[in-house]
Amino acid sequence: MRVRISPFIWCLLLLIVAVLLSAAIGAVAIHPWEVARIIASRLPFLHITPTWPDTFETILFDIRLPRTVLILLAGAALSGSGAAYQGLFRNPLADPYIIGVASGAGLGAVIAMALHWPATLLGALVIPVAAFIGALITVGVVYSLARVGRATPVSTLILAGVAIGSFTTAITTFLMLSSQAELRRAISWMLGGFAFGGWLPVIAILPYIIIGLITLTLMGRALNVLQFGDDQAQQLGLRVDRVKLIVVIAASLTTAAAVAYAGIIGFVGLAVPHVVRLLWGGDYRRLIPLSIIAGAAALLLADILARTIIAPQEVPLGVVTAMFGAPFFLWLLRRTKRQPFW
């Protein structure tokens, strides 16, 4: 296996640009170069003399960067788990949003918030776990509904995902409307806005996302073998059931962590792995890590758009991703109709 470096460098460069822009753009504009210098000044061993006002640091470290990092993590999680679900279901239209897992995670998170508002770090850490349980139940139900014999056809997977997704979203909405003001803030969260400030959400989802994404990256070779079908994978000595279980758990965990504080953001997990696949091929050992990096960059760029398109008003991030992602989804759907086996 020849490791090609260049796709990783491309994706990382894109991510760095996206991070700097994300932190630079806002009511007070800070030049991206200044952003880079301010961040660098906080790193050890680099001695950079401050030439910027103190308020810049406050804006950057207390307001902008927490949001930037949260979106970065959410984009990485949704895109990485989207790529993994596609490999798992051998279906290019699988995406945490389309198969209903994101909505299930949202319901789990909202139930947990309704029971106990996350004011402390411990409380905040529990929300992703509740979302994870919601996600696992949803993926189990959708998979068993969508399965026809030994295959998971595109049509039944989407139908089951949409139905279960609508159902869980309905319960979530009902719960929100019948609760008090604090929980209603989650309405903007549901649409992919950000109801939480500060570093608490970032710290709360970081461990889950790191564990999940590392696991998915390590499963790349097994996912490759799985593309030949369960029978062949088993004949090649792969423990198919165990691989699938690990991938489902890791992908659902990352999705759930992202949804818990960044909300239900659709189509990132669909579009980004697809572009990566078109550019650099469908080898999951590369596809998953590249989707993670590119997904982080893509969601940051979508967020910049969400903040600037009708500034000072903000468009919910989920709306922006749907505006680009849904047409992409339809294009893919038309394209896959010609490939009966997908």
Add this chain to the structure above:
Amino acid sequence: MLSIQDVTIQYEARTVLRGISLDVKPGEVLALIGPNGVGKSTLIHAISGNLKPIGGRVLIDGRNLQQLPIAQRARSIAVVAQAVRLPESFTVFDTVLMGRTPYLGWLGREGEKDRAAVWAALDRTSTRDLADRLIGELSGGEQQRVMIARALAQAARILLLDEPTAHLDLKHQAGVLSLVCDLAHDENYAVLIALHDLNLAAQYADRVALLSNGTVAAIGTPEAVLTEVNLSPAYGLRITVYEHPAHGAPLVHAEHE
């Protein structure tokens, strides 16, 4: 050596095969023939361990297949599946490299030894030139050679092939089957091959097993099994068997009713 002893298989609540017994020895090609739906593929699935028989056992060098760990199984038996649509996005080299799966742990990376096994398998199947091509772009005959290369990379001594020549033209049929025969005769592989075409079975197999009504109706040399008396009832129509004018192998012909 592969030994199937009194195997009974149910598939979707229906008993498909009953009391099947046969041996495949190293160095021989045993062809599995019989009408559509008789259970040739089902038997191959059972031998590869994908389907669990409800009775009897499959032995590999005297050890019960069901009791072997899955990686161990894959080091003993390699399967070339019926020509199905392959995933498009892998190169030939990477596809064949997947044959090394039973030798790699969960997080193991392929080493020099694995790569050497892949190049040897590509050479043996004359597919070295295709190494960097995507398998989705290959012709059916080339794909089938690549699947055989993957089986060779698996370094298993028993090869199971399920209708490897379906959808191939005459030239590629001959190419694939002579390769399989050479593997058995020159390199001592034990080969079990499900074949649709009786004349190919007559030409390439050392022994033939005729499946009919869920049992082995006849087993032996092609001359002994491919007879009008055996074939006509199994296929439910009048069959005439001639002798090949050049080398005397049976030549099977279905008569119009």
